[in-house]
Amino acid sequence: MPTVRRPRFGSLAYYPRKRTKRPVARVRCWAKEKEAKLLGFAGYKVGMVHLMITDNDPNSMTKGEEISLPATIIECPPLKAASVRFYKKTIDGLKVVSDVFAQELDKELARKITLPKKKNKKIEDVKDFDDLTLVIYTQPKLSGIGKKKPEMFEIAIGGTKEEKLNYAKGILGKEIKVTDVLKEGNQLDVHGITKGKGFQGPMKRFGIGKKSHKSEKNRRNPGSLGGWKGQVNIMWKIPHAGQMGYFQRLEFNKWLLKIGDNLEEINPKGGFMKYGVVKNPYIIVKGSVAGPRKRLVRLNFAIRPHKNTPKEAPVINQIVM
Numbered sequence: 001m002p003t004v005r006r007p008r009f010g011s012l013a014y015y016p017r018k019r020t021k022r023p024v025a026r027v028r029c030w031a032k033e034k035e036a037k038l039l040g041f042a043g044y045k046v047g048m049v050h051l052m053i054t055d056n057d058p059n060s061m062t063k064g065e066e067i068s069l070p071a072t073i074i075e076c077p078p079l080k081a082a083s084v085r086f087y088k089k090t091i092d093g094l095k096v097v098s099d100v101f102a103q104e105l106d107k108e109l110a111r112k113i114t115l116p117k118k119k120n121k122k123i124e125d126v127k128d129f130d131d132l133t134l135v136i137y138t139q140p141k142l143s144g145i146g147k148k149k150p151e152m153f154e155i156a157i158g159g160t161k162e163e164k165l166n167y168a169k170g171i172l173g174k175e176i177k178v179t180d181v182l183k184e185g186n187q188l189d190v191h192g193i194t195k196g197k198g199f200q201g202p203m204k205r206f207g208i209g210k211k212s213h214k215s216e217k218n219r220r221n222p223g224s225l226g227g228w229k230g231q232v233n234i235m236w237k238i239p240h241a242g243q244m245g246y247f248q249r250l251e252f253n254k255w256l257l258k259i260g261d262n263l264e265e266i267n268p269k270g271g272f273m274k275y276g277v278v279k280n281p282y283i284i285v286k287g288s289v290a291g292p293r294k295r296l297v298r299l300n301f302a303i304r305p306h307k308n309t310p311k312e313a314p315v316i317n318q319i320v321m
Contacts, residue, residue, distance in 0.1 A: 009206040009239050017205075019246045024151045024296055025191035026248065031301040033158030036167040040155045040300035041181045042138060043076035043283065044145055045192075045291055047272045051257065051284070052318040056310050066317060071257060072289045073266060074297055076178040077142040077280040082109065084168045085154060086129040098126050099135070102173030109137055111149040123169055132164055133157065134171070138296065144276040145294045153298070178281050179259060184313035186256045187302040192290035196246030202239035253306050254299075255286040257313050268321045284316075 030039045051069045055062045083101040087094040100123050101116050109115060134157060137150040157164040182188075202208055203220045211219045222239055234240075260266070261281045271277040275293045289297055 008237075009202075009208050012237065014247070015236070017247065018243055019196070020193055020248045023193055024153055025193055025250075025298050027153075027191055027298060027300060029303055030156040031158075031189075031303045033301065036157060036159030036163035038134065038155050038176065038181045039158055040298060041076060041176075041178055042079065042136070042151070042153070042296055042298050043074035043178070044140070044143060045289055045293055045295055045297050046073040046075050046275050046278055046282070047293055048072050048288065049266070049284075050320040051316050052320065053257070053314040053316050056312065056314045057308075058310070059308055068320075069257075069286055070288065071284050071286055073272075073278070073282055073284055074289070074299070075143055075278050075280050075282050077139045078175040078177050079136045079138060080106065080175055081134050081168075081172050082137050082152065083135045084123055084172055085133050085135050086126050087131040087133070088128065089130045094131060097129050100126065100172075104173055106137075106139070106150070108139075108141060108148050108150055109152075112137065112152055123165070123172070131161070132168060134168060136176070142280055144271075144279055146276075151296050178283060182256060182259060182283065182299070184256060184259055185311050187305040187309055188254045188256055188285065188299045189302050190251045190254050190285070190289055191298040191300065192249060192251075193295060194245050194247050194249055194290045195292045197244040199242065200244040201241045205242065205244045206239040208239050249290045251290065252304065253302050253309065254289070255309060255313075256283060257286055258284040258316055260284070266319060284319075 027040070033039060049071055051071050052066055053069055055065055055067050057063060081102065082105060083099045085099050086097045088097045098121070100121050101119050103119055105115060133154045135152060136155050137152045140147045140150060157167055159167065201220055202222060203210060208222060211221075211223055213219065215223075259281065260283075263278055263282075266282065267277055272293070283299075285299075291297060
């Protein structure tokens with residue numbers, strides 16, 4: 001008999017499997033860029049389509065031929081810079097020193113935070129700092145997803161300390177378009193919150209096999225627990241029932257195929273199911289993206305891009321709904 005090899009059910013890298021604290025993904029690492037620019041963007045997931053493209057991968061067996069690709073459409077209304085956040089290095093890591101807010105902020109931002117009454121502080125007043133980021137907020141009112149409350153998050157800036165400061169001065173309080181940050185052919189790391197599925201059993205949650213109908217007590221629970229059966233309590237490594245979905249997940253090296261503003265090209269008659277009509281510039285990313293429709297997706301430059309992925313986006317011949 002051959003040796004039976006079977007991987008364990010459910011990666012132990014994703015424990016504890018509990019709901020995330022916030023509906024907006026947290027970014028812990030940024031790509032290193034020499035140019036002074038934002039290192040990421042954000043948009044709302046619309047849905048999936050199929051693309052008929054001309055394969056431009058020189059290492060592919062279908063080079064030059066027309067192939068079909070699954071892809072995700074993400075609507076990207078312009079973002080706005082609310083404040084510049086300054087950091088100082090300490091023995092416990094980077095600590096926030098100061099926040100300098102823009103002079104004019106949208107009234108919808110009051111739904112998210114308490115707006116500062118006095119805005120006398122200027123960027124030039126902050127002298128002692130080691131790093132800075134931009135605090136960005138979204139404009140969902142421009143889309144048709146049916147919400148006004150914006151999301152807020154930080155985005156890092158590339159370049160040296162002085163270049164970051166000059167860039168932040170020029171962009172504070174202004175709109176940031178997707179074309180100002182991303183280009184077709186970029187590789188992106190996608191941070192998202194997956195679709196929540198509530199409390200589920202081990203069979204649906206981890207994919208364990210169903211036991212025989214002659215099983216004495218249950219059919220959808222784990223069978224023999226092996227060497228752990230003598231313990232007083234069952235180990236956490238054994239598949240248990242529990243929360244499934246609404247987790248933060250990161251997917252590396254998503255290929256940005258298209259940045260477009262021709263809305264007639266993608267909007268089906270009556271709009272997308274469970275989303276509606278796309279009203280802003282959009283991007284098309286190869287493959288699937290975590291989360292349900294209308295949820296915010298964060299798009300950052302890849303921290304470890306694939307070398308074999310073409311730097312130019314392929315020619316899209318047709319978009320199949």
